[in-house]
Amino acid sequence: DADVTQTPRNRITKTGKRIMLECSQTKGHDRMYWYRQDPGLGLRLIYYSFDVKDINKGEISDGYSVSRQAQAKFSLSLESAIPNQTALYFCATSGFGRTGGDQPQHFGDGTRLSIL
Amino acid sequence: AQSVTQLGSHVSVSEGALVLLRCNYSSSVPPYLFWYVQYPNQGLQLLLKYTSAATLVKGINGFEAEFKKSETSFHLTKPSAHMSDAAEYFCAVSDTGSARQLTFGSGTQLTVLP
Numbered sequence: 001d002a003d004v005t006q007t008p009r010n011r012i013t014k015t016g017k018r019i020m021l022e023c024s025q026t027k028g029h030d031r032m033y034w035y036r037q038d039p040g041l042g043l044r045l046i047y048y049s050f051d052v053k054d055i056n057k058g059e060i061s062d063g064y065s066v067s068r069q070a071q072a073k074f075s076l077s078l079e080s081a082i083p084n085q086t087a088l089y090f091c092a093t094s095g096f097g098r099t100g101g102d103q104p105q106h107f108g109d110g111t112r113l114s115i116l
Numbered sequence: 117a118q119s120v121t122q123l124g125s126h127v128s129v130s131e132g133a134l135v136l137l138r139c140n141y142s143s144s145v146p147p148y149l150f151w152y153v154q155y156p157n158q159g160l161q162l163l164l165k166y167t168s169a170a171t172l173v174k175g176i177n178g179f180e181a182e183f184k185k186s187e188t189s190f191h192l193t194k195p196s197a198h199m200s201d202a203a204e205y206f207c208a209v210s211d212t213g214s215a216r217q218l219t220f221g222s223g224t225q226l227t228v229l230p
Contacts, residue, residue: 004159040125042206042220043160090159104150105218107159 003027004108006091012114013081021076021111023091030095032074033105034058034066037088046089049074081115088112118143118209122221130229135179135194137224139207142188148210149190150218151181155203163205166190177201202228 004025013019023032031050035043035058045058047066055066063085065077078085089112092105123138141147148167152160164175171183181192190207207221 040222042120042222043218044220045217048217092160104162104165107152107161109157109159 004091004093004106006089006108006111008111009109010112012116014116015082017081017115019078019081019113021089021091021113023074023076023108025072025091025093027093027106028071028095029093029103029106030071031093032068033092033094034064034074034076035090035092036060036085037090037110043090046076083115086113086115118147118219120207120209120219120221122205122207122224124224125222126225126227128227128229129197131199132196135192135197135201135226137192137205137207137226139181139190139192139221140188141190141207141209143209149181149183150208150210151175151179151190151192152206152208152220153203154206154223160206163192197226197228199228199230202226 007022033048034046037043044060046060046064047058049055049068052068052071067075088110090110091108094103094105119142121140129135146168150165151163153163154160163179164173164181166173166183174180179194181190183190204223204225206223208218210218
């Protein structure tokens with residue numbers, strides 16, 4: 001089973017609809033992230049959470065909201081989807097290593113979202 | 117503010133040839149640097165990381181990268197390309213002294229020709 005699971009893997013929806021993308025992890029990491037990937041732009045950070053009670057905006061948070069329901073779950077919502085939110089969305093997690101210090105981020109397989 | 121520039125959005129090499137993917141960064145503090153690889157329909161996988169220890173970093177699948185402070189570069193190399201290396205590669209930088217907040221480059225698509 002994957003350590004970081006994103007659902008759904010693919011979604012097609014219409015402009016104005018509310019959409020929720022879900023991410024769950026079995027790695028026991030405290031930190032979770034949402035990114036979007038667009039061709040030629042790399043990955044851009046939407047929101048991140050270092051703890052269940054800690055939510056932070058990233059580079060491109062407008063039009064998005066998040067919820068950290070538990071240490072293992074971090075969902076991303078588009079309240080009213082618009083076509084330029086069509087993209088590939090990734091969830092990532094990170095935590096501390098055994099010898100201290102942060103460990104690299106670990107990514108899910110992505111959700112391909114198309115908004116018509 | 118931190119930023120990453122990957123020179124060349126597409127790179128093609130012949131199987132067995134040297135792979136060189138370029139990454140330049142800017143950071144106001146000593147950076148942490150990462151290379152990730154993305155295969156089709158998959159998420160990003162960590163290839164290697166630099167966290168202020170040895171400047172030559174060895175990663176998985178025969179890849180390595182050298183941190184050059186004077187050139188603000190962290191280029192990725194592999195002596196001999198394999199067909200399975202075809203993928204998109206992303207360089208990322210963190211200037212928070214950790215892996216918490218990453219800024220990614222725009223990516224380089226590597227094609228390996230038979």
